[in-house]
Amino acid sequence: MSELVKISKTQFENVYQCEFNDGTTRLCTKNLAPGFSVYGERLFKVEGIEYREWNAFRSKLGGAILKGLKQNPIVKGTKVLYLGAASGTTPSHISDIVELEGKVYGVEFSPRVVREFLLVAQHRPNLFPILADARFPQYYRTLVEDVDVLYVDIAQPDETDIAIYNARFFLKENGYMLLAIKARSIDVTKEPTEIYEMEVNKLKEANFDVLQVVQLDPYDKDHAMVLSKYKGK
Amino acid sequence: MKVYIVEHAIGSFAYDEQGKLVDFVLSSKDLGKVVDALIENEKGIPLPTTVELIKKIKTEEVIVENEAEIPYLQQLGVKASYEIHNLGSKVFRESLPKVAVETKFVSSENELYSFLYDVSFEYTRRKLRSAASKRDLLAIQAIRAIDDIDKTINLFSERLREWYSIHFPELNKLVEDHELYSTIVSKFGYRNEITKEGLEEMSVNKDLSTKILDAAKKSIGADITDVDIRSIRMLSDTILELYKIRSELTDYVESVMKEVAPNITALVGPTLGARLLSIAGSLEDLAKMPASTIQVLGAEKALFRALRKGGRPPKHGVIFQYPAIHSSPRWQRGKIARALAAKLAIAARIDAFSGRFIGDRLNEELKKRIEEIKTKYAQPPPRKPQEQKKKEEERKSKKGGKEKRRGRR
Numbered sequence: 001m002s003e004l005v006k007i008s009k010t011q012f013e014n015v016y017q018c019e020f021n022d023g024t025t026r027l028c029t030k031n032l033a034p035g036f037s038v039y040g041e042r043l044f045k046v047e048g049i050e051y052r053e054w055n056a057f058r059s060k061l062g063g064a065i066l067k068g069l070k071q072n073p074i075v076k077g078t079k080v081l082y083l084g085a086a087s088g089t090t091p092s093h094i095s096d097i098v099e100l101e102g103k104v105y106g107v108e109f110s111p112r113v114v115r116e117f118l119l120v121a122q123h124r125p126n127l128f129p130i131l132a133d134a135r136f137p138q139y140y141r142t143l144v145e146d147v148d149v150l151y152v153d154i155a156q157p158d159e160t161d162i163a164i165y166n167a168r169f170f171l172k173e174n175g176y177m178l179l180a181i182k183a184r185s186i187d188v189t190k191e192p193t194e195i196y197e198m199e200v201n202k203l204k205e206a207n208f209d210v211l212q213v214v215q216l217d218p219y220d221k222d223h224a225m226v227l228s229k230y231k232g233k
Numbered sequence: 234m235k236v237y238i239v240e241h242a243i244g245s246f247a248y249d250e251q252g253k254l255v256d257f258v259l260s261s262k263d264l265g266k267v268v269d270a271l272i273e274n275e276k277g278i279p280l281p282t283t284v285e286l287i288k289k290i291k292t293e294e295v296i297v298e299n300e301a302e303i304p305y306l307q308q309l310g311v312k313a314s315y316e317i318h319n320l321g322s323k324v325f326r327e328s329l330p331k332v333a334v335e336t337k338f339v340s341s342e343n344e345l346y347s348f349l350y351d352v353s354f355e356y357t358r359r360k361l362r363s364a365a366s367k368r369d370l371l372a373i374q375a376i377r378a379i380d381d382i383d384k385t386i387n388l389f390s391e392r393l394r395e396w397y398s399i400h401f402p403e404l405n406k407l408v409e410d411h412e413l414y415s416t417i418v419s420k421f422g423y424r425n426e427i428t429k430e431g432l433e434e435m436s437v438n439k440d441l442s443t444k445i446l447d448a449a450k451k452s453i454g455a456d457i458t459d460v461d462i463r464s465i466r467m468l469s470d471t472i473l474e475l476y477k478i479r480s481e482l483t484d485y486v487e488s489v490m491k492e493v494a495p496n497i498t499a500l501v502g503p504t505l506g507a508r509l510l511s512i513a514g515s516l517e518d519l520a521k522m523p524a525s526t527i528q529v530l531g532a533e534k535a536l537f538r539a540l541r542k543g544g545r546p547p548k549h550g551v552i553f554q555y556p557a558i559h560s561s562p563r564w565q566r567g568k569i570a571r572a573l574a575a576k577l578a579i580a581a582r583i584d585a586f587s588g589r590f591i592g593d594r595l596n597e598e599l600k601k602r603i604e605e606i607k608t609k610y611a612q613p614p615p616r617k618p619q620e621q622k623k624k625e626e627e628r629k630s631k632k633g634g635k636e637k638r639r640g641r642r
Contacts, residue, residue: 131357138299139275145329169318
């Protein structure tokens with residue numbers, strides 16, 4: 001195992017970069033729940049602060065940052081609604097970034113993975129686990145509030161529509177949306193770039209300013225992260 | 234007057250057409266009740282606070298967000314329609330922390346979020362549990378399969394030992410572990426093909442491997458042929474396969490138990506937890522049992538004998554497998570068993586009917602009680618010679634001096 005040499009800040013708040021003695025660098029975040037590793041990632045202690053390695057192959061936001069995301073709307077104190085929280089890999093890093101001042105509402109539909117998500121949320125008071133279907137925001141409206149950032153990673157054919165519907169419910173005016181598009185689950189027969197364009201157009205029609213489309217290969221094949229800004233209802 | 238009704242875990246709020254808060258009814262802080270209402274709401278039943286609010290403000294027309302609520306609201310005699318993210322919900326959800334503090338639901342923002350955290354946890358657990366219903370029956374079958382496999386492994390291993398001993402009788406005594414014995418037979422076959430390196434690979438310690446090699450050289454066993462060895466190996470391969478299935482089933486039981494009975498699992502571990510479910514019949518059956526019954530589950534024979542003949546009842550059933558019980562001195566076991574059974578009863582009821590996780594707390598309390606027992610009853614109770622004798626005589630006459638009382642299965 002390579003050893004940690006240096007930890008430095010990145011251009012994004014609360015996102016760090018660690019360098020190893022074998023010359024590689026990786027992302028990491030400050031661990032909000034010291035001592036707990038969420039998905040087997042390594043933990044480092046530097047000057048009394050514990051950092052968690054952020055595996056870009058396991059987390060699309062991590063991949064997007066390494067692939068040149070220009071702006072990360074998620075900073076300390078941000079309120080995030082996260083659709084498709086799965087077992088909590090990326091939500092745990094977001095929870096690290098927003099710290100206790102921020103809130104992460106994690107919606108996930110599959111009971112199987114929610115079981116693991118609960119274990120992650122157990123040690124993070126800013127991470128709210130919600131077992132519900134993102135198609136029906138009216139069911140979890142009783143548990144959340146308006147948010148600064150909507151993060152959507154649900155791999156459904158109608159993902160963008162679901163995201164827009166949720167934005168109408170919960171996204172603040174001038175709030176940001178991060179949409180992870182998995183081209184292969186929207187239409188396997190079309191070219192991924194064609195699909196990204198299609199989805200981006202949908203967003204524009206729904207009053208979003210699309211700021212950037214980041215392709216995620218090699219971290220995730222045929223995936224893209226779309227950063228957009230909501231101009232209001 | 235037309236009002237927008239906003240429903241949230243902290244209560245129901247009415248806004249007028251200018252987006253001003255008209256009136257509100259706050260939720261109770263009883264987690265169970267709040268979550269019940271939220272889950273019912275998905276079916277279209279308005280929150281109890283909404284009903285109360287509508288009666289209070291005497292309005293004719295309301296606008297809600299959940300379409301399914303409309304028929305219920307009409308029954309209350311108001312005109313109802315729905316509009317998602319209406320003026321009211323927009324104002325409310327934009328300023329949730331402020332509203333919560335201003336309406337005095339909580340005294341601080343932190344308090345609000347810790348309430349919401351508890352509610353979403355409980356809500357998610359409850360939904361998870363209904364999704365996982367009947368999974369307890371799967372764990373029960375799996376643990377029974379494990380028991381069957383154990384019996385089969387023993388049976389087959391005894392046969393293998395008898396059979397292979399014709400060729401290499403000394404190995405029987407040297408290797409007590411069935412799994413290792415089968416591995417040796419499967420890997421080497423003939424006794425003179427056993428090698429030091431091969432044994433090392435199975436991480437047999439040096440001492441034992443010299444003994445085995447030594448015994449193989451001087452064995453008094455008969456010579457056998459390839460055909461014989463092949464048949465013997467088929468049996469030992471089967472035993473090894475059974476061990477593999479067993480370990481996979483154990484993992485399976487663990488994952489299912491953590492899901493359906495997290496509190497029981499936290500207390501006694503997945504295997505013993507599944508055994509308790511298996512004897513009780515189901516998680517719900519176990520939850521309905523008194524602690525005193527849970528304490529002696531698995532010792533039915535001893536219990537009914539005691540009841541019939543008036544002897545002393547057993548102190549523990551399968552929970553004897555709990556390390557703190559079987560590793561403690563005899564006179565402490567009954568007390569520990571009683572404490573454990575009491576915690577198990579609580580755990581089973583929460584697992585079956587609520588799904589909250591309080592395993593850590595239960596465990597802590599139990600550890601404390603065990604500690605207390607250990608210090609308070611460190612010494613064996615003083616014997617009362619005469620009483621002891623009398624009792625023993627009594628017992629002898631009743632049972633014909635044959636049966637010995639047993640606390641476990």
